[in-house]
Amino acid sequence: MNNTFYITTPIYYVNSHPHIGHAYTSIATDVLTRFWKLFGADTYFLTGTDEHGQKIVESAAKSGIEPQEFVDQISQEFREMWPHLHIENDQFIRTTDPEHKACVQQILQKIFDQGEIYLKDYQGLYCVGCERFLDEAELEDGDCPDHQIPPESYKEQNYFFRMSSYQDWLVEELKHNESWVYPGRYRNELIQFLKAPLQDLCISRPKNRLDWGIDMPFDDKFVTYVWFDALLNYASALGWPEGEKFHKYWPHVHHIIGKDILKTHGIYWPCMLKAAGLPVFKKLVVHGHWIVGGSKMSKSLGNVVDPLAMKDHLGVDALRYFLLRDMSFGEDSNFTEELAITRYNGDLANNFGNLLNRSISMSRKNFEGCVPPLGEVGDLEKDIRNSFIKGVETCRENILAFQPHRALEHVAWLSSQVNKYIDSCKPWSLAKQPEERERLGTVLYTALDMARILVGLLGPVMPEKMCEARKALGLGAELILFEKLTPGVLVAGAELPEPKPLFQKIQVSFADETPEKAQVPEKTKTKQPEMGKEWLAFDDFQKMELKVGHIRSCRKLENSTRLLCSEVDLGEGHLRLIVSGAAEFYTPEEMTDRRVLVVANLKPIKLRGEISEGMILFSDDNGKLVLIDAPNKVKPGVTVH
Ligand code: MSP
Secondary structure, eight states: OOSEEEEEOOOEETTSOOOHHHHHHHHHHHHHHHHHHHTTOEEEEEEEEEOOSHHHHHHHHHHTSOHHHHHHHHHHHHHHHHHHTTOOOSEEEETTSHHHHHHHHHHHHHHHHTTOEEEEEEEEEEETTTTEEEOGGGOBTTBOTTTOSOOEEEEEEEEEEOGGGGHHHHHHHHHHOTTSEESHHHHHHHHHHTTSOOOOEEOEEETTTOOSSOEETTEEEEEEOHHHHHHTHHHHTTTTTTOHHHHHHGGGEEEEEEGGGHHIIIIIHHHHHHHHTOOOOSEEEEEOOEEETTEEOOTTTTOOOOHHHHHHHHOHHHHHHHHHHHSOTTSOEEEOHHHHHHHIIIIIIIIIIHHHHHHHHHHHHHTTTBOOOOOOOOHHHHHHHHHHHHHHHHHHHHHHTTOHHHHHHHHHHHHHHHHHHHHHHOHHHHTTOGGGHHHHHHHHHHHHHHHHHHHHHHTTTSHHHHHHHHHHTTOOSSOOOGGGOSTTOSOTTOBOOOOOOSSOOOOOOOOOOOHHHHHSOHHHHHOOOTTSOOOOOHHHHHTSOEEEEEEEEEEEOTTOSSOEEEEEEOSSSSEEEEEESOTTTOOHHHHTTOEEEEETTSOOEEETTEEEOSEEOEEEETTEEEEOBOOTTSOTTOBOO
16 A cells, blocks of 8 residues: 555535535545554645635625635635534645645746647636536536536637647546546546547636636736636645645545536646646545435525534534445435434444443443453354454455445444344353353453454544543543454453443434335325236335344334334344334234344334334235234344345
8 A cells, every 4th residue: 555645625615605515525535534544644634615716706796795705704614614523634725825826827827838828719608606618518408417507608818728639648548547536437437528529728717707816927817717726726735846745745646526526627637737747646536426305405405404413413423424334435325314313323323332332331240340351262253353354454445445335334244243243142141150251251352352443443434432432442542553453452451431322322303204104105105007006127126125023122102002113133233123003903012022024125214203214014904904924933134035
């Protein structure tokens, strides 16, 4: 592994307040940086704000203040937001910083002197939202596809950068360097785009139309186009051309961006770097978008999610965990509070939190408040240790491959393996047999030791919570180094403070849906097919995950005469909570300990304040629900075809 990483977020436009999408990019960048540090790398993390251009001027005018005052305010909002989200950037750049302006002018002058910038009359279609001229071919029904409004038509004299002359070079770079743009489909998108002739780039705006920008050094009747100015922040921040940081970090630059700005980073930017005589970036890492309510977030739809409001509900670290765990890096993902809470309750409260709590509590109770000694190690311990040795490496590989969701999925799996190990070793029974004391110590030591490794792996994602977890394991607050994430490092006899639950289960506020209303899609409810029957495609059927579940406990839901709430074992190392409308037909006692069939991949829903994470299947005998039993010998979690 190369040991130096310069890692950047896009610099955010200050025309709107920070939202969950901006927060995601910055959190993902922060998490990757923290992991690299853990792997021993020397890192430098840059973020900042993009403050010039037409859309900023328009937003300032709407607020009735001067652009400078406006950008000062919103830039400050971004700067103050990041520490609240546990983001530790090394530098925050603003494109209105004098050093940045000087750098942009120097590079423009250099390229101008090389004869690669020229003046010409131009007519084009400008989208203020994108802050760029669009090609006719990019429009959808005459509208910008991203902003769904028609671009404005401008006819004016402007300066152009001879970007077209870099087309062949760029195509070759993209073809030969397969890992330059990640995930690969974005590289293909760029190659596809470059099949058409590349146009020269308009890099100025006449001051009589827009004067909020950096003066062109060779003609003060023009300001610099906002993207040409913004992209250069990555170099100006390090003190190009002579800065010490520039020499140290530039060759190792990794840009993390959203897919909306692929073209500017994948086409304009490398051509600009090449023209300026700078080595191009090491890697462009592209993530998808958070979608809210099925649509892109927008002020007009009123679906913009404020990260601080979400953090107040879930806690910062759990919000970071959810964002990284639930978005497959590179793809779009749906954001709902319910999914976030389900993830929190499932992975953090029930799985990992429970593991930590019960292993600490049992150790304290049986070993005078200390980490128990490790006795003879049996096959079960060898197996789990091996899973962890491989698991730590898998997580490292996933992080280095920009797949944080996979790394976290693996951590959750490892955690459930330890819970299963505890369940199968039954330390609560061992504790009742004095002759099993050594075995009890071995089981609890192993559980605590594995929990320690999980705490280490989760440290970059949940820095504050994992600091608390380290203290709970009697380890002190310092980060656990990656090389210590190996079994057997925990010191027996270390004092374990009284545990406080790290992740209290979130009970969701009251909702008046019923399972039937909420779980049957609207379409199915109203549609009566003519023949009384609609065929289900086999592929659609296969999408359903049917599993055998073991109901471990069941209770009536308060405020409801119809709903039962069961804790169901699906062999995942933690129990799922499932609400069913069967209270008129079964008592909780009759439900408990039954093997049942469960639809395991139904979208979680909130029912009377509980999040239901699946559906138990009943047959409906003229309105009377009858449980469909699975044979007792089938293990929980087994798939049903
Ligand atoms: N100022 C330019 C970037 C210049 S970089 C030299 C810009 N700014 S922006 O404020 O619009 O931020 C865009 C970035 O914010 C996206 O590329 C992405 O990183 C993040 N996101 C904005 N909305 C998002 C989602 N809905 N979901 C995930 N990330 C999103 O473009």
